[in-house]
Each structure stands twice: as C-alpha cells, then as structure tokens.
Amino acid sequence: xxxxxxxxxxxxxxxxxxxxxxxxxxxxxxxxxxxxxxxxxxxxxxxxxxxxxxxxxxxxxxxxxxxxxxxxxxxxxxxxxxxxxxxxxxxxxxxxxxxxxxxxxxxxxxxxxxxxxxxxxxxxxxxxxxxxxxxxxxxxxxxxxxxxxxxxxxxxxxxxxxxxxxxxxxxxxxxxxxxxxxxxxxxxxxxxxxxxxxxxxxxxxxxxxxxxxxxxxxxxxxxxxxxxxxxxxxxxxxxxxxxxxxxxxxxxxxxxx
Ligand code: NAD
Numbered sequence: 001x002x003x004x005x006x007x008x009x010x011x012x013x014x015x016x017x018x019x020x021x022x023x024x025x026x027x028x029x030x031x032x033x034x035x036x037x038x039x040x041x042x043x044x045x046x047x048x049x050x051x052x053x054x055x056x057x058x059x060x061x062x063x064x065x066x067x068x069x070x071x072x073x074x075x076x077x078x079x080x081x082x083x084x085x086x087x088x089x090x091x092x093x094x095x096x097x098x099x100x101x102x103x104x105x106x107x108x109x110x111x112x113x114x115x116x117x118x119x120x121x122x123x124x125x126x127x128x129x130x131x132x133x134x135x136x137x138x139x140x141x142x143x144x145x146x147x148x149x150x151x152x153x154x155x156x157x158x159x160x161x162x163x164x165x166x167x168x169x170x171x172x173x174x175x176x177x178x179x180x181x182x183x184x185x186x187x188x189x190x191x192x193x194x195x196x197x198x199x200x201x202x203x204x205x206x207x208x209x210x211x212x213x214x215x216x217x218x219x220x221x222x223x224x225x226x227x228x229x230x231x232x233x234x235x236x237x238x239x240x241x242x243x244x245x246x247x248x249x250x251x252x253x254x255x256x257x
Contacts, residue, residue, distance in 0.1 A: 001131055001174075003236050004029025007080040009122070011035050011065055011114060012088025014043045016187030017137060020225025021085050021232045022058075026050045028233045031057040033078045035088070037064040066109040071117035081122040082129055083236055086115035086159070087137040091189055093148045093196040104151040111155035112162070119166055123175070132175035133236045136163045137228070140183045140216075140251045148200055160247055167245030176244035178235050183251025184213045186222040219252030 008025045012018045014036040022032045034047050039062035051058040063074035065088040075081050089111045092103040115136055126132025141149060142156035159179055166177035184190060190213070197208045214220050231250055234240055249255050 001238060002029065003083070003233065006030045006082035006131075006236070007033065007078065008083035008085060008236075009033040009035065009075060009078050009081050009118070010085040010087055011063075011071075011074070011118060012110075013085075014038065014046055014060075016189055017182065017185055017225050017228050018085070018087040019046065020229040021087060021135075021137075022229075023050060023054075024226065024229025024233050025083065025085075025236070026054040026056045026058060028236070029054070029056060030083060030236075032059075033074075034058065034060045035063055035065075035074055037062060037066075065114035066106055068113065068117045071114045072121040075118055075121035075125070080129070081125045082131060083133045083135070084118055084122045084126075085135045085137065085232060086118055088114055089137070089152075089189065091149070091152050091193050093193050093200060095148055095200075096150050099150055107151035108155050108158075111152065112158040115159055115162055119162070119177075123166075123170070126170075126175050127173065130174060132170070132173075134163070134166055134175070134177035135232045135235050136177070136179040138163070138179040138181045138247065140181050140249065140254045142179065142181050143247065143249070143255050144216075146216075148197075163247070164245045171244065174241070176235070176240065178240075178243060178245070179247045180228060180231050180235070181247050181249045181251060181255070182223050182228050183217045183249070183254045184222050185225060185228060187225065190222075216254050216257060217252040218254070218257065221252055223250050223252060
C-alpha cells in the first residue's frame with residue numbers, strides 16, 4: 001500500500017514541524033489537509049504552494065484544537081483521513097507553583113486532548129478505508145522531564161499513553177499508531193520559549209541554546225523539520241506495517257543518556 005493518493009490530516013501545520021511533516025507527506029504523494037486556528041490568506045497560500053510543488057491536492061481547514069467539537073469537525077470536514085498526524089502544540093515555561101491554571105488547561109487541551117478527539121473521529125474512516133496510520137508528535141519530553149514544563153511534559157507523556165492504547169485497539173487491523181519523540185527542533189515554538197528560559201535560568205540567548213536546550217542533546221545540533229517529516233513518511237510506509245504502539249526518538253541521542 002503506497003502513501004500516494006492517501007489523505008493526510010496534519011493538525012497545527014501552518015508552521016514548524018507540522019508544516020515540515022505535511023511537506024514530506026506531500027513529497028511522497030499524499031494529499032494533505034493543513035490546519036491551524038488562524039485562517040489567514042497565508043495559510044491558504046501555503047496549501048496552494050504545496051499542491052503546486054508536489055502535484056497533490058492540498059487544502060487548509062481552520063479548526064481550533066483546544067475545542068473538542070472543532071477537532072472532530074476537522075476530520076469530518078476533510079471527508080477522508082488515511083493518515084492522521086496529531087502535531088498541534090503550545091508551550092509555557094514556569095515553576096509549578098507559579099504555573100497559570102489556564103495555561104495548564106490550554107496545553108492539556110491542545111497538546112493531548114485534541115489527539116484523543118481527532119483519533120476518535122478518524123478511526124471509523126480508517127476502518128472503512130481498510131488502512132490507516134496515526135502518527136502522534138510527542139517529544140523527548142514525552143519520555144523524560146525537565147523543570148518548569150509541567151503541563152507540556154504531562155501532556156506529552158499522555159500522548160505516548162494514548163498512542164499505545166490506540167495501537168492495541170487497532171492491533172488486528174491494517175492500522176498503526178506510533179509517536180515521534182523529537183528532541184529540540186528550531187521552530188517558532190522553540191524560539192518563543194527562549195526569552196522565558198533566559199529569565200528562569202538568568203542566562204543570555206547563546207547560553208540557553210548551548211547549556212539548556214542542547215545540553216541534553218548529545219549531537220549538539222537541533223533536529224530538522226525535514227527529519228521529523230521523513231520519520232512520519234517511514235511510519236506510513238509498508239516497511240513500518242508491523243511498527244505499532246511505539247515511540248521513535250529523533251533527538252540526537254538525548255534519551256540515550
Ligand atoms: P510551532 O509553534 O512552529 O507550531 C505549532 C503549530 O500548532 C502551529 O501550526 C500552530 O498554528 C498550531 N496550533 C497552536 N495552537 C493551535 C490551536 N489551538 N489549534 C490549531 N492549531 C494550533 O511549533 P513546533 O515546534 O513546530 O511544534 C509542533 C509540535 O511538535 C508540537 O506538538 C510540539 O510540542 C512538538 N515538538 C516540538 C519540538 C521542538 O523542539 N520544536 C520538540 C518536540 C516536540
């Protein structure tokens with residue numbers, strides 16, 4: 001079964017890793033649905049440029065992944081979902097006792113609960129089509145912890161648990177569910193947490209990159225969005241048909257420490 005002609009929904013894909021994954025799936029011939037909560041002209045232009053570059057169908061659908069109904073409506077509006085990539089995510093950095101409760105709720109909703117709702121909506125479509133791939137973007141922080149990221153780490157560990165459960169519930173079907181666990185990838189989400197991390201640790205930008213972010217990444221290099229996209233393409237390939245319920249780290253050796 002080839003990826004070409006399959007429909008892939010990638011949540012949170014007008015930027016960063018989601019956009020990189022959508023690009024690589026389109027390069028492999030998948031029709032892609034881009035998503036974010038913004039609905040700007042640029043979002044539709046991104047879909048148009050992917051369609052033109054790769055000769056596939058690409059659409060943008062607005063849906064706020066913090067809202068359960070909107071998560072399910074995204075899948076229904078797409079009309080088909082052979083490949084579901086749960087990628088939408090936000091971050092907030094603060095000690096637990098200062099962590100705003102509304103930030104906790106938003107991170108759990110967008111980074112974890114959205115994947116539950118989209119998966120619930122997509123599995124019947126995958127069963128109907130007789131093939132499916134769920135690729136959840138967790139994190140090295142789905143396998144390990146760091147201070148000041150309580151909600152993100154709880155959500156990303158939760159994504160790994162949801163992935164395993166999805167895999168067991170579909171184990172006898174031609175559907176797989178896996179999680180990719182990236183280390184640090186230089187995207188807008190990572191750029192945005194540099195100032196707060198500078199404040200928490202009392203460091204300048206270069207120190208935060210070297211001594212906090214890449215401290216635990218033994219390669220001392222950021223992973224790239226193309227590498228995460230390539231891993232998603234592998235998980236959607238026939239070679240990965242028996243790979244299910246697991247995590248794949250793309251983290252420069254972080255979790256080997
Ligand atoms: P990013 O900020 O570039 O992208 C986040 C995406 O999520 C954007 O497209 C944004 O529009 C979307 N999004 C945010 N809130 C949304 C909402 N309410 N509804 C719909 N879409 C929404 O960040 P990124 O670094 O590309 O992160 C993508 C995913 O990868 C996240 O789940 C993140 O936790 C994970 N991740 C990132 C890194 C990293 O180092 N960048 C490492 C591990 C895991």
